[in-house]
Amino acid sequence: MVPTGAHGRPGGASVPGSAARTPAADTDVVCLGESMVTFLPSRPGRLADVPSFSRTIGGAESNVACALASAGHTVTWVSRVGADGFGDHLVEAVGAYGVDTSAVRRDPDRPTGVYFRTATDRATDIHEVAYYRAGSAASAMSPDNVPRDVLSGGRVLHLSGITAALSADCLALLHDLTAPRPGRPLLSFDVNHRPGLWRGREPGPEVLLELARRCDLVFVGEDEAEQVWGVRGTRAVRAALPEPDVLVVKRGAEGATVLSRTGGGRPDTVTDVPALRVDVVAPVGAGDAFAAGFLSATLRGLPVRERARHGHLMAAAVLTVPGDLTAPPARPHADRLAALDDTAWGTLRLGPGWTDEGANEEAEAT
Template sequence: MTVTGSRNAPDVVDVVALGESMVTFLPSRPGRLADVPSFDRGIGGAESNVACVLAAAGHTTRWVSRVGADGFGDHLVEAIGGYGVDVSYVRRDPDRPTGVYFRTAGDRAGDAHEVAYYRAGSAASAMTAAGVDLEAVRAGRVLHLSGITAALSADCLDLMRELTAPRPGRPLVSFDVNHRPGLWRDGPGPGVLLELARAADIVFVGEDEAESAWGIDGDPSSLREALPEPDILVVKQGARGAVAFGPAADSPGTRGGPTARGGTPPTPGRAPRPRPAASAPALAVDVVATTGAGDAFAAGFLSATLRGLPVRERLRHGHLTAAAALTAPGDLAAPPARALADRLAALDDTAWGRLRLGPGWTQADEGADEEVRTP
């Protein structure tokens, strides 16, 4: 699948990302939140992270959201705009605050990791279909959304349903499931994420997320059977890598299936299990921090999609962009230069498997693959 669209139309950008961003407070040293004496300010938000990384990779992007009419809102708009993202459609709310959160240092997967969110009643939770500029949201070749927005409020869920509803001229909808269990203690529950994913064109989901949110075992074929509609389904498998199912695969009568494309329906009886269109093993990485890696993977995959690259190369670009985030502190890291990423993504399977990436690898000189390769 290649993204099409006129780049000459007024106000059209490569990617529009809609969702909440928060000011993040990162600890000055390891330890419990109760023991950390000071914090450094940063920014964090799944959708704005994708927009920032794509802008740094040379794409035109827009972030649409709602922030408070406060200093933290000022900081978010200025910081995200500083990456080259269009922030002119971010609304300011005089009555609700910008969300913030604090976290401990180290890997999020650790037992001692703590995150304290202060986002209830935030400005972003008041986003509605009537309160955002839908024309600006839809004026992208790709519209990137995540399941986090759906969990913020009933109005936000209605907005997500409006944006994923089928309609003529709808942009390509990219949806990262981003299941956050703590956000679904009230309301309809994470089952609505399956509904939204089935309405999207490109879906990113982790095996662990699928089991936690929907009770679907992590087998990628089981996930494709549960999600036959998206043209592209990317299943992330952690340290093992990722697989992608393409539009040629799956169930007759679904969007992108053989009947919908004019093919011959399969022989009656039990259909064969869906098979991935492509796979890519994860890279060996000397991890500095895990925050933002999933958003970076989505950005790398979408960048390669916008360029019309084959699905396997899209997965590899996702891994490479994620590796840039994993080898840098904070939620955001500059992606590798396009020439370097293209060269590494084109390696044969043996050379790809030998790569080991550490801090600073994105600054490797032109042609210096050995600088990022295990001896």
């Protein structure tokens, strides 16, 4: 049973996993946020030394949208991009994953954001990222220029703290979207604290805490919560975020803890789900993929343990490729792995190519 939100939806409102859907809710998930053109290096080394880059796309919310669409869900991405070639590329690339991009607006006066990053140095785990997003088209999103009917028309609205950090207008938009109101979609929120984006602006920790507490499903890293709010451990994170019906605390290589409640003042059900052993190619995009896997399983009404396992599986798919995005495992393949007993799950090891029905999948005891 999927928990219902406690922030304004009436008891009969459509929620992930429920049989009834309102006529307007013909989309599973709507994702709002900035996507950027990403340039990946042709070889390891400092940005100063890399001679060429290949072009791809990246953005927390569009990553979730693309992963969910690839997994068979109906998804809409809402954003703004420049009236430039990079904007054309973003809309086409996101749309190629099966995402509805008709609600993306073009800004004639502001550019599409871009960023460059180096390949991770396996010996030192050092990498560089250079963002060129200040004054981007997406940073001009506000309560007055986004399609409100689209944002309220899905079963789930997925947001992240990155959008709140882009500008005062973007923060006003997130405050508005997370306000309690009857009939709002289930709100999914990934904290995604980016300290660099908050410099010279409102205190990010307080803003992110307020936004997270107004949502129904929240994703946050355990180390992230300690960095942002100074709280340590799952119980302390829950004490800081008592309102969300479902709180997912990601614990890195240790796994994830899901604290969920079904309403009526009942205490949390605590579900610990170990992470998989993965031969990592690049540690980027895994958090977005985890959120997509968890949301996908939530939409399907799967038990909490399976939701977290599907999150780990989607994260493993991204961790075994160089970029932020890849095709997820086919649903029957993912379902089979998610249904393994604890011993088999604990001995599973996944490497590049594993999504091809387990072509390179290894299940070996430690």
